[in-house]
Amino acid sequence: MAVDTPIPKTANAAGATARPTPRKSVRPSSVILKLVMAVSGALLVLFLFAHAAGNLKIFVGETDFDHYAEWLRELGTPLLPHGWFLWIQRIGLLAGIGLHIWAATVLTIRAKKARPVKYAHRPKIQGSYAARTMRWGGVIIVLFVIYHILDLTTGTFNPAGGDSDPSARVVAGFAPERWYVTLFYTLAVVSVGFHLRHGIWSAFRTLGQQTTKGERRAQAVALVLSVVLVAMYLSVPFAVLTGLVG
Amino acid sequence: MDIKVRVWRQSGPTAGGKMVTYDVKGISPDASFLEMIDVLNETLILNGDDPIAFDHDCREGICGACSMVINGVAHGPEKATTTCQLHMRKFKDGDVIDVEPWRAAAFPVIKDLVVDRSAFDKIIQAGGYITAPTGTAPDAHATPVPKKDADAAFEAATCIGCGACVAACPNGSSMLFTAAKIAHLGLMPQGQPERDSRVIDMLQAQDDAGFGGCTNAGECTTVCPKGIPLSLIGRLNSDYRKAISKR
Known part of the structure; x- marks a missing residue:
């Protein structure tokens, strides 16, 4: 065949570039699900940092902390009625958590179906502890968040009760005689740290991080952010426990 | 070298399977993992048993046929090495080695260690x-x-x-x-x-x-x-x- 022969109109030559690919299935692709997890996870991480920064206000003073809590309700006023900002944020967070859990569940079900017969001999996954515990770690975090809201937001499980000042709930909640609560908080916050150590890096990768050098950088960023976040969160209960606050 | 291998035996795509233990005696440490199975298969055939079915082709690490999970690791313990390029000297005398097929819903087992x-x-x-x-190959520096x-x-x-x-x-x-x-x-x-x-x-x-x-x-x-x-x-x-x- 001569070199200048026009491209033969075979199925591939005619079709592949011109015709849009027909969608064979309505299932979201595994990369779409990962993108949903990355974006919703990133929003949740941003919230975690804002929340942790607010917590630290208790070191300025308990009244300052209470003023901060009140300011959250006044944010956006007079454009928004009192308390609306907080409710908009809560709805946004619930949507983010919902999407994150939905995508994780669909991917987990697919992963289980992808290996119906287990290996008889299977050494521990060589990846990090954080990578191995993402799914169960996530479940633990959800349970913790439910307890956390009932403890410090509604005050249901808090000795100071729901009508008290936010700072009073913090001081009563992490009082030394309630050491088991502080222990549970510590474990939960550390599991958030592990979740984020793999999660933040994984989000970078899902969003397209693709060089070996960048991989190390993204892993380092994930580790630093996780450690900083855990330290910020643990500083408050331990300050109450040791009497630094309260 | 004398070793024991525990191999996944499954007679067909729909049949159930199980791990079966075989003694392999007098294997050269310089034998490849596949050659070890060849030797075992010769014994099985001489005894009138069904030889272990496994995929293999080039035996020089470039075809990708020799799919086996050895002691829980795909292609065995040696890094960046296919099963055919894995040698028995990487194991110790008296080792018990587990050999399983790739496990994935998308790779159904056809027989023993062979998957589709x-x-x-x-x-x-x-x-x-x-x-x-198609046609004449373009000049290498054309693009x-x-x-x-x-x-x-x-x-x-x-x-x-x-x-x-x-x-x-x-x-x-x-x-x-x-x-x-x-x-x-x-x-x-x-x-x-x-x-x-x-x-x-x-x-x-x-x-x-x-x-x-x-x-x-x-x-x-x-x-x-x-x-x-x-x-x-x-x-x-x-x-x-x-x-x-x-x-």
Whole structure:
């Protein structure tokens, strides 16, 4: 065949570039699900940092902390009625958590179906502890968040009760005689740290991080952010426990 | 060397299977793992038993046929090595070695250690090609390719499609395989016209074949006999995101 022969109109030559690919299935692709997890996870991480920064206000003073809590309700006023900002944020967070859990569940079900017969001999996954515990770690975090809201937001499980000042709930909640609560908080916050150590890096990768050098950088960023976040969160209960606050 | 092997025996695609223990005596430490199974099979045949069915072809580490999970690791304990290039000197006298087939819904067992890997062919058929006129080979310098891109494309193209990434992945995902194919074509100028449809179609074929999704655990790249880097999955994700945003 001569070199200048026009491209033969075979199925591939005619079709592949011109015709849009027909969608064979309505299932979201595994990369779409990962993108949903990355974006919703990133929003949740941003919230975690804002929340942790607010917590630290208790070191300025308990009244300052209470003023901060009140300011959250006044944010956006007079454009928004009192308390609306907080409710908009809560709805946004619930949507983010919902999407994150939905995508994780669909991917987990697919992963289980992808290996119906287990290996008889299977050494521990060589990846990090954080990578191995993402799914169960996530479940633990959800349970913790439910307890956390009932403890410090509604005050249901808090000795100071729901009508008290936010700072009073913090001081009563992490009082030394309630050491088991502080222990549970510590474990939960550390599991958030592990979740984020793999999660933040994984989000970078899902969003397209693709060089070996960048991989190390993204892993380092994930580790630093996780450690900083855990330290910020643990500083408050331990300050109450040791009497630094309260 | 005298060893024991525990091998997955399954007489057919729908039959149940189990691990069966065999004594293998007097094996040379210089024998390859496949040669060890050859010797075992000779004994089995002489005893009137059914020999162990396993895939093998080139026996020089480039065809990707010798799919076996050895002691829980795809292609065995040696890094960047296929089963055929794994030698018995990597084991100790008296070892008990577990040998299992790739375990994935998309790779059903045909017999013993042989699995059907045509799911990979389906992924390739969906987009693992470029559309170009056949005929006289074009001049090598007709389309210039930057050296960096050529090297990166070649690294990705060393994927032999053995399926170890799927076998090792905790999610039974073939993302590293698909990512390697997408990178090796997508890094080349010839691969550009179909770059968007390729990533969408190949990922669709992969999902449809019943492979799981990637969780960046990194097991795939650890067992890959060709050392395909995990970072290529980031390239696939990026290509995919750009491709769907154009739809």
